[in-house]
Amino acid sequence: MAATVLKRLAGAVLVLWATATFTFVVQLFMPGDRATMIINTQAGNLQNPSPEEIATLNERYGFDDSYLTQYLHYLGDLARGDLGVSYNQHQPVTEIIAAQIGPTIVLTVSALILAWVISLIITVLATGRDNVWSRAATGFQIVTAALPPYWIGTILLVLLAVQTGIFPVEGDTSVIGLILPALTLAIPLSGFLGQVTQDEFERVLEQPFVTSSRTRGMGDLGVRLRHVLRHAVLPAVTLSGWALGALFSGAVLIEAVFSRPGIGGILVQATSGRDIPLVTGVMLASAVMYIVANLLVDVAYRYVDPRLRTA
Amino acid sequence: MTRRSTVSALFSALLAVAVCACGSGGGSSTKAAALGAKQDSKPTTGGTIEYGHYQEPPCLVTTWVQTGYLTRQYLEQLITVDEKGEFLPWLAESWDISDDKQTYTFHLKPNVKFTNGEPFNSEAVKVNFDNWFSTDPTRRNGYVAFHVEDHIDKIETPDDLTVVFKLKHPHHPFLSALSQYAFGFLAPSVVKAGPEEWCVRPVGTGPFIVEKWNRGTNVVLKRNPNYNSAPGDVENKGPAYVDGINWKFLKDNTARWGSLKSGQSDVIYDIPGVNWAEANERYEVLRHITGGRPSQLALATDHAPFDDVKVRKAFQYASDRRKAVETVFQGAVPYNGNGALSASSPEHLKDLEDYYKYDPAKANQLLDEAGWTEKDADGIRSKNGKKLTVRIVYGAGSIISSDGSEFLQIVQDQAKQVGFDVQLKPITTADFFAGKGRQPGEFEIQPGYWVARSAEIFQVVWKPDAKADDGTVLPNANNTSRLQTDQVGIWQLVRQADQEYDDAKRTALYEQVQRKLVEEQAVTVGAYPLTVSLALSERITGIKLNASIGEPIFNDAYFVKGK
Numbered sequence: 013m014a015a016t017v018l019k020r021l022a023g024a025v026l027v028l029w030a031t032a033t034f035t036f037v038v039q040l041f042m043p044g045d046r047a048t049m050i051i052n053t054q055a056g057n058l059q060n061p062s063p064e065e066i067a068t069l070n071e072r073y074g075f076d077d078s079y080l081t082q083y084l085h086y087l088g089d090l091a092r093g094d095l096g097v098s099y100n101q102h103q104p105v106t107e108i109i110a111a112q113i114g115p116t117i118v119l120t121v122s123a124l125i126l127a128w129v130i131s132l133i134i135t136v137l138a139t140g141r142d143n144v145w146s147r148a149a150t151g152f153q154i155v156t157a158a159l160p161p162y163w164i165g166t167i168l169l170v171l172l173a174v175q176t177g178i179f180p181v182e183g184d185t186s187v188i189g190l191i192l193p194a195l196t197l198a199i200p201l202s203g204f205l206g207q208v209t210q211d212e213f214e215r216v217l218e219q220p221f222v223t224s225s226r227t228r229g230m231g232d233l234g235v236r237l238r239h240v241l242r243h244a245v246l247p248a249v250t251l252s253g254w255a256l257g258a259l260f261s262g263a264v265l266i267e268a269v270f271s272r273p274g275i276g277g278i279l280v281q282a283t284s285g286r287d288i289p290l291v292t293g294v295m296l297a298s299a300v301m302y303i304v305a306n307l308l309v310d311v312a313y314r315y316v317d318p319r320l321r322t323a
Numbered sequence: 324m325t326r327r328s329t330v331s332a333l334f335s336a337l338l339a340v341a342v343c344a345c346g347s348g349g350g351s352s353t354k355a356a357a358l359g360a361k362q363d364s365k366p367t368t369g370g371t372i373e374y375g376h377y378q379e380p381p382c383l384v385t386t387w388v389q390t391g392y393l394t395r396q397y398l399e400q401l402i403t404v405d406e407k408g409e410f411l412p413w414l415a416e417s418w419d420i421s422d423d424k425q426t427y428t429f430h431l432k433p434n435v436k437f438t439n440g441e442p443f444n445s446e447a448v449k450v451n452f453d454n455w456f457s458t459d460p461t462r463r464n465g466y467v468a469f470h471v472e473d474h475i476d477k478i479e480t481p482d483d484l485t486v487v488f489k490l491k492h493p494h495h496p497f498l499s500a501l502s503q504y505a506f507g508f509l510a511p512s513v514v515k516a517g518p519e520e521w522c523v524r525p526v527g528t529g530p531f532i533v534e535k536w537n538r539g540t541n542v543v544l545k546r547n548p549n550y551n552s553a554p555g556d557v558e559n560k561g562p563a564y565v566d567g568i569n570w571k572f573l574k575d576n577t578a579r580w581g582s583l584k585s586g587q588s589d590v591i592y593d594i595p596g597v598n599w600a601e602a603n604e605r606y607e608v609l610r611h612i613t614g615g616r617p618s619q620l621a622l623a624t625d626h627a628p629f630d631d632v633k634v635r636k637a638f639q640y641a642s643d644r645r646k647a648v649e650t651v652f653q654g655a656v657p658y659n660g661n662g663a664l665s666a667s668s669p670e671h672l673k674d675l676e677d678y679y680k681y682d683p684a685k686a687n688q689l690l691d692e693a694g695w696t697e698k699d700a701d702g703i704r705s706k707n708g709k710k711l712t713v714r715i716v717y718g719a720g721s722i723i724s725s726d727g728s729e730f731l732q733i734v735q736d737q738a739k740q741v742g743f744d745v746q747l748k749p750i751t752t753a754d755f756f757a758g759k760g761r762q763p764g765e766f767e768i769q770p771g772y773w774v775a776r777s778a779e780i781f782q783v784v785w786k787p788d789a790k791a792d793d794g795t796v797l798p799n800a801n802n803t804s805r806l807q808t809d810q811v812g813i814w815q816l817v818r819q820a821d822q823e824y825d826d827a828k829r830t831a832l833y834e835q836v837q838r839k840l841v842e843e844q845a846v847t848v849g850a851y852p853l854t855v856s857l858a859l860s861e862r863i864t865g866i867k868l869n870a871s872i873g874e875p876i877f878n879d880a881y882f883v884k885g886k
Binding site for chain 1: 379381382459461463465517522537538539540573574577578580581584586588752754797
């Protein structure tokens with residue numbers, strides 16, 4: 013057990029190191045001069061800064077040091093938990109991210125739960141039946157799995173918020189303000205999870221133990237819920253770790269559509285202003301999310317499939 | 324029903340719903356009634372204005388014009404200006420100009436305090452100017468420096484309420500510059516603390532106080548209860564009528580417009596082009612055409628093919644820019660054919676608007692005369708085996724909006740008809756600010772604007788390149804056409820005009836500059852001006868846009884009773 017934990021931890025550190033190194037290397041190869049960009053972003057206009065101005069900034073941020081020195085400094089700071097100060101906002105990166113990550117986590121987790129609920133309801137009720145409803149439901153899943161969230165978000169916004177006023181146009185952090193953005197992210201994911209679960213569900217429905225359960229006199233819904241589902245959800249559980257990461261990036265767009273606070277706005281601004289400390293911070297935060305999600309998936313796996321507990 | 328037809332049925336159902344949702348009721352009668360009610364109403368106090376803005380700045384004090392709209396609410400300047408171009412008192416009660424025009428003395432309003440209790444006095448003015456001229460780039464204010472650093476010799480503070488600017492030479496646009504948004508004063512302790520402090524907790528003397536900035540969401544502004552420094556262009560000389568402003572960042576056009584329609588916002592900024600007609604039908608609409616250099620295409624004169632004035636003129640004639648602007652902006656933004664100056668600048672020459680009317684025959688003739696006579700199968704011209712290729716390098720999403728990109732595509736398409744191979748090179752914001760594609764020789768055309776109130780922008784955007792002591796050339800990045808104006812007699816006119824205090828004579832000189840830039844040199848292709856638009860719900864009134872750069876002013880704003 014201890015060995016597993018250690019292996020997991022080492023893996024997590026490796027992912028973080030790779031993320032940090034990747035961001036560092038990428039920014040070195042971006043065109044243009046970093047000091048010039050910081051100056052022009054600050055001024056909000058285009059100018060050719062004087063050599064003195066550039067020298068001041070190169071000195072302050074160590075842009076003149078060798079790449080190796082810069083890299084070691086950067087890793088050293090990271091190891092101490094110091095993500096540095098944003099070039100454009102002039103605030104500590106940890107503070108900026110800490111203030112914004114909460115709403116994004118709430119959004120992605122709610123979207124994942126909602127996606128599961130939708131896909132499970134459709135799967136349990138519709139799979140393996142041959143009627144208009146089940147076909148409509150399957151069709152719905154195929155369509156939604158392919159829909160871009162941005163488009164769904166705009167449609168939902170226009171229909172349910174702007175036109176009818178049922179939901180607020182500006183997604184605040186209240187529960188009612190969470191529904192539309194979470195639904196926007198959940199709909200395509202539910203289609204995707206549903207597709208995966210359904211295939212497995214259909215396969216399991218034909219297994220001998222299902223027939224034997226039925227012959228024991230169990231009702232259809234009971235068989236589906238207690239026996240078939242347990243087997244059928246495993247692939248979708250595995251995918252959920254990946255899905256959480258995908259939702260995190262999807263949230264970037266959706267937060268803008270619903271004017272929600274969150275990490276998305278920061279990432280867009282930081283990327284367009286090439287605010288390296290901030291971009292790195294957000295990347296690392298996403299990597300942490302991803303690691304945690306996959307740990308949770310492992311735990312869930314053991315819970316859903318008892319055979320794995322001894323493995 | 325097969326699976327596929329289920330899918331397509333669902334799809335069309337979704338589409339149908341979406342299309343229906345676009346229709347809307349309302350009408351001009353409701354608007355007339357609301358406007359009537361507004362006119363009859365008396366100022367009420369209280370309430371928080373829900374204001375839906377668009378761009379969120381990275382820091383609450385920068386010289387980006389988008390930040391200027393926000394800083395107007397908490398930072399104040401020495402003077403302001405009205406629509407007639409008359410300068411009005413603000414933090415300066417009055418001012419005198421010496422006979423030799425080289426000493427400007429400002430008498431400050433007494434008993435004005437920053438909202439942290441520090442006094443506003445001559446020392447505070449000096450501290451701010453010193454900070455703006457700092458060599459530390461994170462402190463330096465590029466906008467202020469471009470406009471006045473070349474002209475100020477020294478700043479003196481003979482007493483608490485007097486500030487004296489000694490100029491190196493007369494500079495008529497000095498007052499006009501001071502009336503612009505980038506000259507707002509921060510409390511000296513905040514200046515001292517640096518950008519870490521002023522980016523999130525700026526402190527000024529303005530009608531509102533920054534209470535909190537929730538990144539990605541809003542800036543919460545509260546009324547300054549002790550406000551006593553109202554500018555000359557507002558009615559209400561005391562504290563604002565409303566309790567505060569919730570300045571929200573609604574980046575998505577649908578969300579911003581929807582927020583106004585659903586009543587979640589009282590006012591929104593930047594009415595989307597597709598909603599322009601409906602906005603005018605239903606709401607009170609305010610619009611400000613910003614002065615200075617409009618969005619125009621600067622043609623690079625330092626290398627082929629635009630080193631030849633005939634080719635520059637041919638490009639001017641090659642596209643129907645007026646129609647392109649009308650098509651793309653649907654009336655929300657007007658055409659600005661005089662590329663030298665925005666139509667709202669007082670010196671703007673109207674007859675230059677259509678100087679280069681769409682005329683492909685003339686364009687073809689000019690290109691023939693210039694020797695670009697060979698044509699390939701696609702109709703692209705060449706000369707001595709070299710293709711007539713021009714690259715339009717532009718900051719996509721920053722300098723040029725998505726509507727602006729559409730405009731460029733129309734120009735590209737039409738210029739192709741006469742034989743130009745126009746290549747569009749969009750550059751991301753970060754790369755553009757880092758200098759990518761903007762160095763001399765990397766572009767033939769660079770679109771851009773530079774806000775200012777009037778022709779004072781000439782000395783910023785047409786300044787010839789400087790030379791360092793060791794002889795290296797320091798290119799003026801704002802002079803995107805690369806025209807060395809001192810070699811064609813334009814820079815001399817600009818200098819002369821800037822020092823001329825006789826209004827008629829000065830205007831005549833600025834007009835000459837425009838004629839030379841447009842008619843003779845043909846270096847700037849006019850497009851459209853930067854435009855500020857606001858739509859107001861029937862609940863709110865009294866908001867206006869500043870005459871200089873169009874910042875929204877909320878000093879006089881109040882909620883209409885019973886709405």
